[in-house]
Amino acid sequence: MSERAPGSTSVLDDLFAVTRGEGRAALVGYLPAGYPDIPGSQAVMRAMLDGGCDLIEVGLPFSDPVLDGQVIQAAQQRALAAGTRIADVLRTVESVTSAGGRAVVMTYFNPVLAYGPERFARDLAAAGGSGVITPDLIVDEAQFWLDATEGAGIAPIFLVAPSSPMDRIVLTAGASRGFLYAASTMGVTGTRDQVASSAPELVSRCRQATDLPVAVGLGVRTADQAAEIAGYADAVIVGSAFVALAGGPGGAAAVAGLAAELATGVRSADRTHQETSA
């Protein structure tokens, strides 16, 4: 990509039109802004783009991340200790989008409430961001947030879990824009050796509920796992594996290497079983 993507839901719609056209899944990489420090996180995100990530999930570090395992908890704590503020997160989004990348923010909800939901949605759109993933906001509480994101033209992206009954998947998908985030397993972020069997089952239930693209996250670290998920989902989200490398000795170069492997993975899936409509 060469020109800066405008911040709107259509950026995500266009992305999935392209990946579906290419018969592959999108690769989404997560990193908290401010980890290992603010310029460092921006460099790592550029490395993710260079390696082949289609979308960057820019984390807004939070003091009490209940859905995160130790790797991402520690990274958020370090980002906060380094003084990362919401303005830094927005500037980090801008650094991704002005490098030609696409970005969404992933944030627990209390910081958004404190910043002001409408202001947050507006400022994120201005930074070129296209959506917000909110792991601890359920649709039942979200009407004002749907209004705020719609007003700013960005996508509210909600999560469903293996425990979600069908009626809640329908409700959650109905409120989501851009894509629906399917948690592969019951649990918190962190790498796992195998993709949980609950993931394909959940994605197939999502397919019954919605035509929205379905992204699978939680626990992915290898190209094989990415290929496996790409066989039935529209996007593969990788977090802890990138975060672990970003803070390690290999830094951005190692991150770019992993992104390249995963990008091969999402293109090598056997998608013969999949019947998604583009």
Place this chain on the structure above:
Amino acid sequence: MTAPHGRPRPDGLPRPSDGLTGTSHDPDARGYFGSMGGRWLPEALVAALDEIADAYDKARFDPEFLTELDRLAETYAGRPSPLSEAARLTEHVGGARILLKREDLNHTGSHKINNVLGQALLTRKMGKRRVIAETGAGQHGVATATAAALLGLDCTIYMGSVDTRRQALNVARMKLLGATVVAVDSGSATLKDAINEAFRDWVTNVASTSYIFGTAAGPHPFPMIVRDLQRIIGLEARQQVLELTGRLPDAVVACVGGGSNAIGTFHAFLDDPGVRLVGAEAGGDGMETGRHASTISGGSVGVLHGARSYLLQDDEGQITESHSISAGLDYPGVGPEHSHLAEIGRAEYVSVTDAEAMDAFALLTRTEGIIPAIESAHAVAAAVKAAAEIGPAGIVLINISGRGDKDMETAMEWFGLDRPDGVSAAATATK
């Protein structure tokens, strides 16, 4: 008042089941008390919360469940708890007549057992074999481990590593009772982080595991269930005060961590407009220092641990660390019903510093021979002030939520009890 299912108690006092039958102060269907409460947590846990809510809706009208709850409360936990006349404390203060509701005399040493027995029975009803809980002071952890031993459930307790150090005795107790105690190092390593870690366990193991929440906070339906199971404190106390004095108290005072003992005590008096409800929050080093745990008096509204409520946060919504000498009050959040009562002005919340609480700790000990939990000592301090204001014609009821055995090490340090002059240091507090 008697439960519909059982014979009345010979003394005519209410039973725990009387707290479960619903009140005009129940939250709405989405779990809101006014604008406070709700469910602010991951979708992955919604099904489990619905399951608990459904099980509770059945249990509260199930004679078998209610009878078992009452039986355990009476034959195992020691209910009803007495009301004590605090004659020497009253004389010392020279104000209103002070009465003490004695939750410190319950099995395991605090009000926490009231809640835990109910939730553990509910766990059994739901067919789950494993319970988890968070704990600050260790009292809720001990109570949960106790109920788990009684009912044969697997039990894991999450406790901040700062608290495992300052409440070492309770850690030993939980281990003896067969629980696994996990020391939590993340964040501030206190109660809020223990709750985070318990939520992480729950979201991973929700199919087999019940989360026995320790206070009247968290996502709906926890604030309602915990409140209902604690309502027996106020139901009993209201009748005991009436029998003893022939009238209602002028003020009812309880300490507020997450708010379970306070809401359980206040609730029976909500519709008595002449009764002041006073919640004592932990003031730590003092509000002006910023090092405190006075969530309502010194915080602002946000979402934490599943509910919209007051909390301690910075200008960008990051949760700030609370500070208190009392592990059980050292929490930057508070239950939504208290936030609602504060918002509508029905209850008042005051801040009590570490020093004021420790003075009150020594005072109650010296005047009444009751060593309270340091949490409860915050209520004593606030009540002494209220009693002085109200004057000798009035009556003040204090809920003594727990006993101070677990706090001996903190008291030794505070008063220098291992020094030769230590005892007199404690004694000066009563002057």
